[in-house]
Amino acid sequence: MAGTNLVGPAVDALELGVVLRALADEHRRSVMTELAADRTDSERGCNSFALPISKQTQTHHFRVLREAGLIDEIDYGNRKGIRLRRADVESRFPGLLALLEAEHQDGTAPR
Amino acid sequence: MAGTNLVGPAVDALELGVVLRALADEHRRSVMTELAADRTDSERGCNSFALPISKQTQTHHFRVLREAGLIDEIDYGNRKGIRLRRADVESRFPGLLALLEAEHQDGTAPR
């Protein structure tokens, strides 16, 4: 019931290479731009992103984001919560979330 | 003699996805961190980066960086110059170069 937090790397263990590789994928980046744009940093469900991919692939992408240290995944057993590690990311890579947030603006009307 | 500037995308045509994909590779990122850390923005030769890869592969990587809009390549025929498009990158993705520059510090003593 309480939901266990699946662990990612510590703040000072975040590596730019891993983060950039995580953000290189369109689907993962769309998740991150949404998270970065939501200043309330509320926990979100995995399905709230409407990704056009199977759930197995979603599992894969969220894991990559977590292992990159960008998000926390809270496991409720039959459901999962996603939360941006805003403070950690911002302290280690200041300005990165701003770039993603900016992308969210024109991300709704691409090209 | 005058060296023709191989063209990359215009400033407002720069796309975050392409840029991040370009920066996802270790070798390309090492080039970019060096360029970002050098505030003189002087033109550099391709060999001044000491990349541990063949010259064909270097050609490939520099092309990716140029097509992402991160660098200019100046073709002298039998030699090539590399220059960071600092103003363009900074205006389109403010803060990105700072992230790369920060990486250059501990990039010399990895792990």
Next chain:
DNA sequence: GTCAAGGTACGACTGATTTCGTACCTGAGT
């Protein structure tokens, strides 16, 4: 207990990316 929804594990397929071998081009110097 049974069932359905949400999620994961594992394996396979596929397409993209990195890498380099071979061959060729260009300009500077001799």
Next chain:
DNA sequence: ACTCAGGTACGAAATCAGTCGTACCTTGAC
């Protein structure tokens, strides 16, 4: 003209990353 160093073009090999099918687990509702 020849040579050499730096670069490119093309293609092949190898590796990596995204995707999904099948099977299984977990929790909550009935």
